Amino acid sequence: MTSTHPLRLRILRSGSSGNAIFLETAGTRLIVDVGLPAEVAARELDSIPGAAPITAILLTHEHDDHAKGAGPLSRLVGAPVLANAGTLAAAGDQLNGASTERLTTGVPFRVGSVQVEAFQVPHDATEPVGFVISGNGVSVLIATDxxxxxxxxxxxxxxxxxxxxxxxxxxxxxxxxxxxxxxxxxxxxxxxxxxxxxxxxxxxxxxxxxxxxxxxxxxxxxxxxxxxxxxxxxxxxxxxxxxxxxxxxxxxxxxxxxxxxxx
Ligand SMILES: [Zn+2]
Ligand SMILES: [Zn+2]
Structure with missing residues (x-):
């Protein structure tokens, strides 16, 4: 069943001191990257009506300005961190205690009611990717860095x-x-x-x-x-x-x- 709810999107933080994106479509709520302290990210999420519960946290790559708050936010909101093998390995301690799931670059998968596909981008990280996130007839492409x-x-x-x-x-x-x-x-x-x-x-x-x-x-x-x-x-x-x-x-x-x- 498709709903007529619009896609909701907020850049929670953007720039070299931290990146995080909130995206909700078809009842699935995703955070892409958590490059800021988890408490700050959680406070930003609290300011969005109906932003809970978060379905999953996706990581583009392991750099601090994208991953440093991912583990703590995962524990705080009870959502798993999804990333490819290279990023999960390189993120290391940043994901301590978080539940993680491995995705494969280039292979589409479902999270809740949306389809996600990671694709390779040229960046000086272990296995950096962009994402295509599609649900409810709207497709969003994220390409950074x-x-x-x-x-x-x-x-x-x-x-x-x-x-x-x-x-x-x-x-x-x-x-x-x-x-x-x-x-x-x-x-x-x-x-x-x-x-x-x-x-x-x-x-x-x-x-x-x-x-x-x-x-x-x-x-x-x-x-x-x-x-x-x-x-x-x-x-x-x-x-x-x-x-x-x-x-x-x-x-x-x-x-x-x-x-x-x-x-
Ligand atoms: Zn980077
Ligand atoms: Zn960056």
Whole structure:
């Protein structure tokens, strides 16, 4: 039985100091990444009406800003942590005492009433992935962190209604930022993070499909500006004459509104 309830989505935190996404569709409530203290994540969840119980916690990769609160939040809300073998092994102590379930990258599976598939992304972690989460006729693609846009990301984004995409830095701001060069080189590398320009190219590349809404996340608070990230993607779409895609950028270290997206 399909319900007419909208997809509900809130970026609980986004940026280099912590990432977590709440997503509810078809009665299934997921958290993607817990890169903030579990108590903070739990408090953010408490502010969302009807956000409990959480069905499962998904992890994209083991970096602290995505995984450090996953074990404690899992114990706190009584939901299992789902991740691939590489991420579960690399997350190690961060998952102490949590109940974990292994997923396989590239193999779709069900969580509650939604279908989830993890797909590989280029990033300097053990087995980093993005997710496609589909339920109630709405498909959401999450791609963060990634050093470049693969053909797979574009083709999957074309089939999604909603895209949650990294827009980490503006190249000019990064080049003049106080970051040491080893860190700048890590961010710029093909397994680092995604620039506003690369995010814009990805969105334009995916625009011929179902895609209607784009949320830009994981913005650097040093090497980016929220309006600049949004405008870079928006202007790229306008240059191509594409008006049907709505673009929002989430302030670094901030919390987004609770978005509702009708099926
Ligand atoms: Zn990372
Ligand atoms: Zn990250």
């Amino acid at each position: 990634l050093g470049g846009v693969t053909d797979e990301v574009i083709s999957r984004a074309r089939d999604a209604d909603v895209l949650i995409l990294e827009a980490n830095y503006d190249l000019r701001l990064l080049s003049v930022s106080p970051y040491p060069w080893f860190l700048k080189n890590r961010i710029l590398s093909p397994t680092g993070h995604l620039s506003n320009d690369a995010a814009a190219r990805a969105v334009v590349g995916a625009a011929s499909g179902r895609l209607r809404t784009v949320f830009l996340v994981h913005l650097s608070d040093i090497n980016n500006l929220t309006p600049l990230a949004r405008d870079t993607v928006q202007w790229a779409l306008e240059r191509e004459g594409i008006a049907a895609i709505h673009v929002e950028a989430v302030r670094p270290n901030g919390t987004s509104p609770l978005w509702q997206i009708a099926p």
